[in-house]
Amino acid sequence: MAKYVLKHRGGDPPGGDIALIERTEGVTIHDRMAGALLVDASEEAVRGLRERLLANWVVMPETTFAPPEPVRRRAQE
Numbered sequence: 001m002a003k004y005v006l007k008h009r010g011g012d013p014p015g016g017d018i019a020l021i022e023r024t025e026g027v028t029i030h031d032r033m034a035g036a037l038l039v040d041a042s043e044e045a046v047r048g049l050r051e052r053l054l055a056n057w058v059v060m061p062e063t064t065f066a067p068p069e070p071v072r073r074r075a076q077e
Helices: 015-025 043-050
Strands: 002-008 027-033 036-041 057-061
Touching: 002 027, 002 043, 015 027, 015 036, 015 043, 027 043, 036 043
Parallel strands: none
Antiparallel strands: 002 036, 002 057, 027 036
């Protein structure tokens, strides 16, 4: 399973959409934030959600970035 972000473009998602996501087999919600959900899901479950949710949802794989390297100051000349 992979992590995906489900983002509702219109702000707070409708309760019916949330209920659909919660009861979808193969989907576990890990975090909820303003209009978005972080889920663990199988590829098959994500495909099914994309087909059943309205067009105002964006479904994308979670993307993470490594923290930047510390900034080193040059010695003053």
